[in-house]
Amino acid sequence: SAISVSDLEKLQVLGHGNGGTVYKVRHKRTHDVYALKVVHADSDPTLRRQVFREMEILRRTDSPHVVRCHSIFEKPCGDIAILMEYMNLGSLDSLLKTHGTFSEPKLADVARQVLDGLNYLHGHKIIHRDLKPSNLLVNDAMEVKIADFGVSKIMCRTLDACNSYVGTCAYMSPERFDPDTYGGNYNGYAGDIWSLGLTLLELYLGHFPFLPPGQRPDWAALMCAICFGEPPSLPEQASEEFRSFVQCCLQKESSKRWTAAQLLTHPFVCKDQR
């Protein structure tokens, strides 16, 4: 039967973000636990559009590696709430902080699951556009799922519309800043692959790859590094397969980057699969 907001009790705050708060909630009768993302979108039309896009995407997706949405509530006051499955180990970003850097076998497992989710999304013409550790959620079954479709794009008519400036700058690919130089046959999907490469690198190194540990980002310098510098790469001690995989993701020229489907056949994610 349908769940209504009054059936739910708030247990704690899981995270804050752009205009919204994510709560851990419990169904009063069944005691099932969920995550509830509440956005106060009454006054801000941009935010409102974002939440509706996220709702639309979550409604149409059905993949084991995309966070599941159970229902959507709209209050008369303008608040919108999305009821999702609860991912009890939180984000990869918080796991990095609490447990330290990830081993290669763990990262191969993360990569395989995220690629499966991306392959699904791209096959359904959805570009995530904000892939990063804090938007990848984990549960104690060690399932990794893609979340937060606030700035995602459904490719329906025009291709160039996906060029708008959204997402977290730091994880944005060179062609997002400079499509003329790095665009090639720019299709937008490759931007998610760049972000995946940076994410894996960050989880291995323990800090954002374009910045030394602990340094706060200077956005102009960061944008220069992304567009004019060499793409970051793994240190010598990493395995051949892992280094090659990251290289396939972090090609500056977007048309040279592997697709999610191609990367699923890469030895890094194929070998010693348990």
Ligand code: ADP
């Ligand atoms: P924002 O647009 O504010 O970044 P997110 O959807 O990324 O919103 O959620 C913010 C944070 O809340 C996440 O980084 C994560 O820590 C937590 N969170 C979000 N959804 C869930 C969920 N389904 N289960 C557990 N934690 C979640």
Ligand code: MG
């Ligand atoms: Mg987020």
